[in-house]
Amino acid sequence: MNRLAPAVLAFLVTTVTAFPAAAQVRIAYIDPLSGAMGATGEHGLNELQFAAELANAKGGVLGQKIEIVPMDNKLSAQESLILLKSAIDQGIRYISQGNGSSVAGALIDAINKHNERNPDQTVVFLNYAAVDPDFTNDKCSFWHFRFDANSDMKMEALTSHMQGDKGIRKVYLLNQDYSFGHQVAKAARAMLTAKRPDVQIVGEELHPLAKVKDFSPYVAKIQASGADSVITGNWGNDLALLVKAARDANLHVNFYTYYAGTVGVPQAMGEAGVDHVKVVSYWNANGTPPSMEPMIEAYKKKYGATSDPYSQALRSSVEFLVAAMKKANSTDPAKVAKAMEGMTLEGPFGPMTMRAEDHQLIQPLFIGTFVKAGGKLKRPAEGTTDFAFRLEQKLDGPATARPTTCKMRRS
Amino acid sequence: MELALASLLNGVTYGLLLFMLSSGLTLIFSMMGVLNFAHASFYMLGAYFGYVISTRVGFFPALILAPLAVGAIGAAVERFGLRRAHASGHVSELLFTFGLAIVIEEVVHVIWGKTPVPYRVPASLDGPLFTLYSSTFPTYKAFMMAVSVAMLAALYAGLTRTRAGLVIRAALSRPDMVEALGHNVPRVFMLVFGGGTALAALAGVIGGNAFITEPGMAAALGPIVFVVVVVGGLGSLAGAFIASLAIGIVQTFAVSLDYSIHGMSLSRVAPVLPYLIMVAMLIARPRGLMGTRES
Numbered sequence: 241m242n243r244l245a246p247a248v249l250a251f252l253v254t255t256v257t258a259f260p261a262a263a264q265v266r267i268a269y270i271d272p273l274s275g276a277m278g279a280t281g282e283h284g285l286n287e288l289q290f291a292a293e294l295a296n297a298k299g300g301v302l303g304q305k306i307e308i309v310p311m312d313n314k315l316s317a318q319e320s321l322i323l324l325k326s327a328i329d330q331g332i333r334y335i336s337q338g339n340g341s342s343v344a345g346a347l348i349d350a351i352n353k354h355n356e357r358n359p360d361q362t363v364v365f366l367n368y369a370a371v372d373p374d375f376t377n378d379k380c381s382f383w384h385f386r387f388d389a390n391s392d393m394k395m396e397a398l399t400s401h402m403q404g405d406k407g408i409r410k411v412y413l414l415n416q417d418y419s420f421g422h423q424v425a426k427a428a429r430a431m432l433t434a435k436r437p438d439v440q441i442v443g444e445e446l447h448p449l450a451k452v453k454d455f456s457p458y459v460a461k462i463q464a465s466g467a468d469s470v471i472t473g474n475w476g477n478d479l480a481l482l483v484k485a486a487r488d489a490n491l492h493v494n495f496y497t498y499y500a501g502t503v504g505v506p507q508a509m510g511e512a513g514v515d516h517v518k519v520v521s522y523w524n525a526n527g528t529p530p531s532m533e534p535m536i537e538a539y540k541k542k543y544g545a546t547s548d549p550y551s552q553a554l555r556s557s558v559e560f561l562v563a564a565m566k567k568a569n570s571t572d573p574a575k576v577a578k579a580m581e582g583m584t585l586e587g588p589f590g591p592m593t594m595r596a597e598d599h600q601l602i603q604p605l606f607i608g609t610f611v612k613a614g615g616k617l618k619r620p621a622e623g624t625t626d627f628a629f630r631l632e633q634k635l636d637g638p639a640t641a642r643p644t645t646c647k648m649r650r651s
Numbered sequence: 652m653e654l655a656l657a658s659l660l661n662g663v664t665y666g667l668l669l670f671m672l673s674s675g676l677t678l679i680f681s682m683m684g685v686l687n688f689a690h691a692s693f694y695m696l697g698a699y700f701g702y703v704i705s706t707r708v709g710f711f712p713a714l715i716l717a718p719l720a721v722g723a724i725g726a727a728v729e730r731f732g733l734r735r736a737h738a739s740g741h742v743s744e745l746l747f748t749f750g751l752a753i754v755i756e757e758v759v760h761v762i763w764g765k766t767p768v769p770y771r772v773p774a775s776l777d778g779p780l781f782t783l784y785s786s787t788f789p790t791y792k793a794f795m796m797a798v799s800v801a802m803l804a805a806l807y808a809g810l811t812r813t814r815a816g817l818v819i820r821a822a823l824s825r826p827d828m829v830e831a832l833g834h835n836v837p838r839v840f841m842l843v844f845g846g847g848t849a850l851a852a853l854a855g856v857i858g859g860n861a862f863i864t865e866p867g868m869a870a871a872l873g874p875i876v877f878v879v880v881v882v883g884g885l886g887s888l889a890g891a892f893i894a895s896l897a898i899g900i901v902q903t904f905a906v907s908l909d910y911s912i913h914g915m916s917l918s919r920v921a922p923v924l925p926y927l928i929m930v931a932m933l934i935a936r937p938r939g940l941m942g943t944r945e946s
Contacts, residue, residue, distance in 0.1 A: 274756075276867035279766040417919055447906075451922045453862055453871060454665050457906035460657035463786045464907075477863055480767070484863075489657075490779060490787035504767045508863060623766070 338369025380646035424473035455485035480508030487512030506621035666899025675850030681886030697855025725848025884942025
């Protein structure tokens with residue numbers, strides 16, 4: 241050990257001193273890259289890396305390249321804070337995270353504290369998927385930017401769509417037992433009662449996040465409740481296993497979901513989900529403009545023919561970051577954050593605006609139904625060749641916006 | 652009534668799968684005194700092998716070939732790894748199997764990636780078997796139950812009615828005597844370890860397509876298997892059987908009953924209940940339901 245020490249020290253010194261010379265904009269990607277939700281985190285990493293490559297191919301930003309530094313948080317808030325610390329110690333000033341509002345909440349708190357204590361070394365959080373509405377309302381932070389629609393915005397879109405369907409009489413709410421699942425259940429109950437007082441909510445259930453292997457008991461309960469529709473914010477395996485168990489028990493309900501299009505889920509649903517699963521999403525694979533074709537083809541070439549670059553929020557986050565750096569003519573997080581406020585960029589489906597008052601991206605949303613691919617539906621759902629999402633309804637950005645209670649403290 | 656019956660069926664099905672998974676672990680523990688942390692990893696390997704073989708040759712050959720292949724890997728692990736670790740005591744063994752679990756997970760990542768593989772139930776077993784009120788009971792679940800019960804019968808007969816079973820049971824209580832009588836105990840150890848992992852793999856072939864085959868499946872099922880073994884009694888096959896069924900049924904009914912304590916509904920704590928049972932069991936009756944020894 242004693243003989244090794246000088247070598248280790250030398251290595252550390254060279255790596256530490258090597259950083260400033262590299263002149264790169266580094267983004268730490270803190271998400272689960274192993275464990276039950278590892279597949280979901282891995283997909284996000286692929287998309288973020290791809291987004292960085294796209295930006296670098298266009299010359300990067302201010303003469304610098306964007307580099308992604310993956311960090312596996314195992315879906316643990318505790319672990320994420322350690323990784324955040326290590327990212328900051330490495331000189332990384334931009335954090336990207338999305339899976340789990342439990343993690344995002346902890347990161348926001350930690351970043352707020354860090355920035356207050358170290359005003360010359362601030363950090364900006366690019367949130368691509370943690371959709372707890374609190375983050376852009378009561379808990380809003382100047383350092384946090386959300387590129388996904390929040391849970392309430394998605395529920396507003398879903399319930400608006402359900403409003404017109406008179407076949408819906410009895411609704412069951414099944415969600416994951418943590419902040420996000422609670423928000424989904426709360427919003428579903430409030431909005432559904434307001435829009436459809438005649439609809440009865442026949443059951444409300446919370447189950448532990450990423451722990452349930454067999455959903456048959458839950459399905460039996462839904463069956464017994466007589467529900468015709470289920471609203472769920474479940475993601476990852478929690479959704480795939482639920483739909484699978486529903487098929488096995490011959491449960492005939494429509495699922496209204498947030499994440500039916502994400503990695504692993506369309507594959508697990510298969511035939512069982514056809515015509516029964518709806519999704520609200522900012523991505524419409526079969527409605528992309530021709531200008532996106534080269535990007536999609538390049539993505540498929542890199543990550544497999546059945547892959548679907550559905551995490552538009554990650555591309556948006558990199559595009560906004562680059563645009564804000566150019567506008568601020570600096571990579572300093574405080575200046576970049578100011579520049580990003582109120583910025584509007586043209587997205588694939590219409591304009592996207594980073595609302596200044598709460599840092600919530602306002603973008604178009606889509607309601608889709610899981611169906612057989614074919615005809616006009618050329619792009620199959622992630623991981624499949626035979627299934628796709630058929631567009632039911634498009635909501636333009638302004639139609640999805642909701643008021644905020646945020647009182648932003650600007651430094 | 653409808654919910655109660657459906658829940659009972661679901662509970663028994665889940666319990667029987669748990670038994671398939673834990674019987675191998677019980678066998679290994681009772682014979683060798685090794686708490687195999689990598690047991691659920693062999694379950695996962697079984698699922699992946701089952702997936703690969705069933706897409707090439709068919710599901711039913713996979714049902715036999717995958718456990719054989721995994722059993723061979725298990726035997727090799729015992730022969731070239733565990734046997735050496737054994738010399739330095741139980742802690743080394745524990746650490747060895749713990750490390751092995753992580754290695755297996757990484758190997759699975761490298762070969763099959765981190766996303767679920769499309770391992771499907773064979774067409775001949777897909778579809779409903781019978782209708783119970785308004786819900787159907789899938790044929791595949793009945794098949795799972797049948798395999799599990801057949802496995803219990805075969806194991807029981809093998810251990811109590813054959814000469815090999817006699818040696819294995821003798822080694823449980825008097826390993827030195829068995830060795831003195833001229834039996835090659837290390838080789839028996841190897842076969843038992845291989846057999847135990849093969850049983851886990853069989854559960855994997857069957858459970859992999861019933862649920863989802865992905866690299867997180869071992870970590871998800873790992874702890875619950877230990878609960879079964881501890882509650883049932885370390886080393887008792889019958890105990891493991893009863894504990895599996897009990898845990899399956901308790902967990903299912905906790906979800907379906909609308910019962911809450913201080914506003915915390917029972918269904919929200921359902922997945923934690925087995926661990927609660929284990930802790931209670933360790934305090935009240937450390938040797939488990941039908942355990943034959945104290946530690």
